[in-house]
Each structure stands twice: as C-alpha cells, then as structure tokens.
Amino acid sequence: MQKLKNEELGRPDLIAYQQIKKLPIIMVLDNVRSALNVGSVFRSSDAFRVEKIILCGITAQPPHKEVLKTAIGATESVSWEYFEDTKEAVRQLKSENTKVYAIEQASNSIDLRVFIPGERTAVIFGHEMDGVAQDVIDLCDGCIEIHQEGTKHSLNVSVCAGIVCWELHKKLTSL
Amino acid sequence: MQKLKNEELGRPDLIAYQQIKKLPIIMVLDNVRSALNVGSVFRSSDAFRVEKIILCGITAQPPHKEVLKTAIGATESVSWEYFEDTKEAVRQLKSENTKVYAIEQASNSIDLRVFIPGERTAVIFGHEMDGVAQDVIDLCDGCIEIHQEGTKHSLNVSVCAGIVCWELHKKLTSL
Numbered sequence: 027m028q029k030l031k032n033e034e035l036g037r038p039d040l041i042a043y044q045q046i047k048k049l050p051i052i053m054v055l056d057n058v059r060s061a062l063n064v065g066s067v068f069r070s071s072d073a074f075r076v077e078k079i080i081l082c083g084i085t086a087q088p089p090h091k092e093v094l095k096t097a098i099g100a101t102e103s104v105s106w107e108y109f110e111d112t113k114e115a116v117r118q119l120k121s122e123n124t125k126v127y128a129i130e131q132a133s134n135s136i137d138l139r140v141f142i143p144g145e146r147t148a149v150i151f152g153h154e155m156d157g158v159a160q161d162v163i164d165l166c167d168g169c170i171e172i173h174q175e176g177t178k179h180s181l182n183v184s185v186c187a188g189i190v191c192w193e194l195h196k197k198l199t200s201l
Numbered sequence: 202m203q204k205l206k207n208e209e210l211g212r213p214d215l216i217a218y219q220q221i222k223k224l225p226i227i228m229v230l231d232n233v234r235s236a237l238n239v240g241s242v243f244r245s246s247d248a249f250r251v252e253k254i255i256l257c258g259i260t261a262q263p264p265h266k267e268v269l270k271t272a273i274g275a276t277e278s279v280s281w282e283y284f285e286d287t288k289e290a291v292r293q294l295k296s297e298n299t300k301v302y303a304i305e306q307a308s309n310s311i312d313l314r315v316f317i318p319g320e321r322t323a324v325i326f327g328h329e330m331d332g333v334a335q336d337v338i339d340l341c342d343g344c345i346e347i348h349q350e351g352t353k354h355s356l357n358v359s360v361c362a363g364i365v366c367w368e369l370h371k372k373l374t375s376l
Binding site for chain 2: 027028029030032035037038039040043046066069070071072073074075096098099100102103128130131132133134135139157158160163164166168169172174175176177178179181182184185186187188189192193196
C-alpha cells in the first residue's frame with residue numbers, strides 16, 4: 027500500500043469544482059464562537075460537495091484570519107452568505123422549500139443514523155456552549171441528533187458538522 | 202421540540218462509564234502535531250465508547266494544557282497509553298490479534314463506507330501535513346480511506362477521527 031501523492035488524488039481544481047453539481051445540503055452556523063471551527067466546516071463542506079454555508083450572528087466570516095487558517099483555501103470553493111439573524115436565514119430557507127433541521131439533543135429528535143434527507147436539506151449547528159438557540163429550533167422542521175454514549179454532553183462543533191456532512195453525503199449518493 | 206438540559210441526557214458519570222463495556226476500537230495517533238486535535242479525539246472517543254487511544258511520537262499527552270482544553274474532561278474517561286515509536290504500537294496491537302488500518306488515501310485502500318470491522322480494530326491517524334508515515338503503513342493490515350470530492354486533499358485530523366469513530370460505532374452496534 028503506497029500513500030498517494032496529492033497530484034494522484036484526482037481532485038478537481040477550483041474552476042472544475044465550481045462546475046460540479048453540488049449536493050442539496052446547506053450548513054447553517056448559528057452564532058458559532060470559534061473562527062477555527064468555522065474554517066474547519068468550510069474544509070469539510072468542500073470535501074463533501076455541500077451547496078452552501080450560511081454564517082449567522084457572531085459567526086466569523088472570511089477573510090477572518092483564523093477561518094482562513096483551518097479552511098486552507100475552502101473559503102474559495104464553497105459558497106457562503108451571511109445573515110445577522112439566524113431566524114431570518116431559516117425563514118428564507120423554508121420559503122425556498124428547504125427542510126430545516128437543528129442538530130441538537132432535543133425532545134422528539136430524529137436519530138442521524140436513520141434520518142432520510144429530502145430534496146434540499148439545511149442543518150443548523152449552534153454555539154459551542156449553548157447549542158442552537160431555542161427560538162431558532164422553534165422555527166425548524168425538526169431536530170437531528172448524533173447518538174452519543176459518553177460522559178461528555180456533546181461533540182466539538184466542527185467534528186459534529188463533519189459527521190453530519192459525511193452521513194448526508196453518503197445517504198444522498200446511496201452508499 | 203425542546204432542547205434537553207445536560208441532566209436530561211442520561212449520560213453516565215465517570216464511575217458508571219468505567220464499568221460500561223467499550224467497543225473494540227483503538228485510535229492510534231501517529232505524530233499528530235496539534236494538541237488541540239488530540240483533545241478533540243479524546244472527546245469523540247468518549248462519545249463513541251472507544252476502548253483506548255494510543256499516542257505516539259510527538260503526539261501530546263495529558264495533562265498537556267491544550268489537550269485538556271478540547272478534551273474537556275474526556276482524558277479522564279478514555280484509557281490511553283504512549284509509545285515513542287508508532288511501529289512498536291502497531292507490532293504490539295498485531296500481537297494482540299488486532300487488525301490495524303491506517304486512515305489514508307493509498308493504493309488499494311478500502312472505502313470507509315463499505316469497510317466491515319472485525320473483532321478488534323485499530324485505526325491510525327497521521328500528522329496534519331504528512332499523514333501516516335509510509336513505514337507505519339507498511340506494517341498495517343490495510344488502509345481505510347474517507348471518500349472526498351472537493352478541491353482540498355484532506356480533512357482536519359480531528360474531523361477525520363470523528364467520522365471514523367462514528368462509522369465504526371454505527372457498524373459495531375448494527376445501525
């Protein structure tokens with residue numbers, strides 16, 4: 027088994043990637059505090075062909091230095107927009123016939139392992155300590171939960187976003 | 202949908218967690234440079250009931266300040282040990298009838314989406330820039346690859362570890 031060199035991976039360049047059809051997944055960041063986490067979400071979204079990232083509230087926007095540090099270029103390949111109020115972003119997504127889910131541990135949440143994405147799916151990730159705001163959850167079509175069994179109450183938000191991207195990509199590409 | 206409070210999540214405390222049977226997954230960190238990434242791997246390993254983490258080479262060990270910062274307590278719940286040389290860790294794991302896989306983009310790699318874990322599985326995550334060392338790969342039973350489609354060549358190592366934990370946990374618990 028030989029490690030592949032970067033040029034052997036067959037990755038698209040920026041121009042080619044922009045032409046590729048994206049998966050109908052929107053990542054919404056509701057007041058994520060750490061710009062390093064934001065950059066990491068860009069990097070994962072690039073890898074799994076996410077349509078768009080919506081940055082809300084205090085969430086740092088490119089070209090913030092720490093976003094660029096962990097995105098390592100993915101801020102150029104992944105589309106993004108900014109909303110001051112996360113609730114406005116949710117209302118707009120719903121007006122575009124998009125199902126909107128908060129990634130949260132909540133009553134009546136859907137287990138990510140059995141979640142089936144519809145035609146266009148938005149997933150909201152919340153603040154590192156406070157999670158997704160309850161008034162944002164109140165506007166959502168549902169909550170999706172990452173089943174966990176440890177002593178800690180949650181995962182790091184960029185890890186959480188990576189797992190959700192991975193799982194939605196897998197389901198949307200039927201593997 | 203109401204967000205659950207921490208005390209409503211039904212998480213085990215440290216004493217209860219230590220009694221719970223762990224999944225036969227060993228996370229091996231081969232010269233991971235960032236202590237923040239190491240702490241995050243502890244946090245994900247706690248969530249997905251990983252048996253043990255093996256820290257190798259330059260990988261920071263608890264109680265390193267940055268490991269503790271992102272592990273937020275998971276260094277207490279997850280067992281770990283240290284090897285100076287990753288190859289020695291691989292040899293020991295193989296002597297314990299454990300299948301050892303490098304998480305790498307390599308010739309003849311197995312796609313994580315279709316990988317079936319055996320009785321006891323160790324997965325090796327490499328340095329942020331250099332990946333898993335080729336002489337470590339040469340000792341492994343195989344490479345497992347996270348399928349990616351973006352412009353970037355890899356994922357953040359803690360995101361990568363989170364996805365692998367999630368997927369192995371799901372497969373070992375039959376969901």
